Amino acid sequence: MRIGDLAAVSGVTAKTLRFYEQAGVLPAPPRTAGGYRDYPEQAVKRLAFIRDAQGAGLSLAEIRSVLVLRDAGASPCAHVTALVDRHLRDIERRLAELRATKAMLRGLAERAAVTDPADCTDAEVCRILTGPTSRLHGGRPH
């Protein structure tokens, strides 16, 4: 099947498929006489796996690491389990960060409701955003 067909059945663009090949997650298929990529049926499943793994939060680099193991004939199960566990911890951390930010924004929203615009001096810019609450966490999430 040609790249456009694979793109159509997989719901990605042809451009993305070429990018995946270059990124090492989709093997380079054989070519037709005219130089067109000619994907085997297998490619549909491979692509489904890639999208599934992405949905699970794995990066293309991580997906490649799984596929390299698999393509070498090894079982990537332990590797996958480790990746999944790591992503779970990652998500837990980001959830905590997000909850903290949300609590802070809620505080700001409340404060905004009772803030007199006249209270804001030029130097402070805006009383809503400056002050004690703002030290909850220092940097941006990720």
Place this chain on the structure above:
Amino acid sequence: MRIGDLAAVSGVTAKTLRFYEQAGVLPAPPRTAGGYRDYPEQAVKRLAFIRDAQGAGLSLAEIRSVLVLRDAGASPCAHVTALVDRHLRDIERRLAELRATKAMLRGLAERAAVTDPADCTDAEVCRILTGPTSRLHGGRPH
């Protein structure tokens, strides 16, 4: 005060300060005879505001939009309130996404515990990651 001093008291690098100036969130200060930036005391508070606003999840572009209002002499309160509200909704959405991904990963982790490596065919790559659970959501979170 020179850029290194401001950087030291503010906890950012001199490089970042120049970047903030170029990004339009920190006004270009006057220069000394030698061409060095010579920041007024005010700049410390301005920078504190920028870091506070970043901590609240605002992008530099959004912060600039607040500062443009303020610098024009207007009260940015309503604008800030709108930004805060939008970010609250944004965070709510990302929390929901993250919770869904977490639930899915938990499912995968459980499945991984009972998966026989021999069940994974070459085409499917890894049974842990493929299958019904994976359709929970299609794309990557943002």
Place this chain on the structure above:
DNA sequence: CTTGACCTTCCAGTGCAGTGGAAGGTCTAC
């Protein structure tokens, strides 16, 4: 024989918030 859909490669840009480094100027202390 030409139109047009599809394909090829290659280079560059997106967004975000910086960071790295080169080449050179300024100021202070010894």
Place this chain on the structure above:
DNA sequence: GTAGACCTTCCACTGCACTGGAAGGTCAAG
């Protein structure tokens, strides 16, 4: 007078997953 700490500008690069576009080749239908 020179070392070295600090400053200046400018350009390029980081990570991530693509996306856009130019210039040109291939193939089937009319």
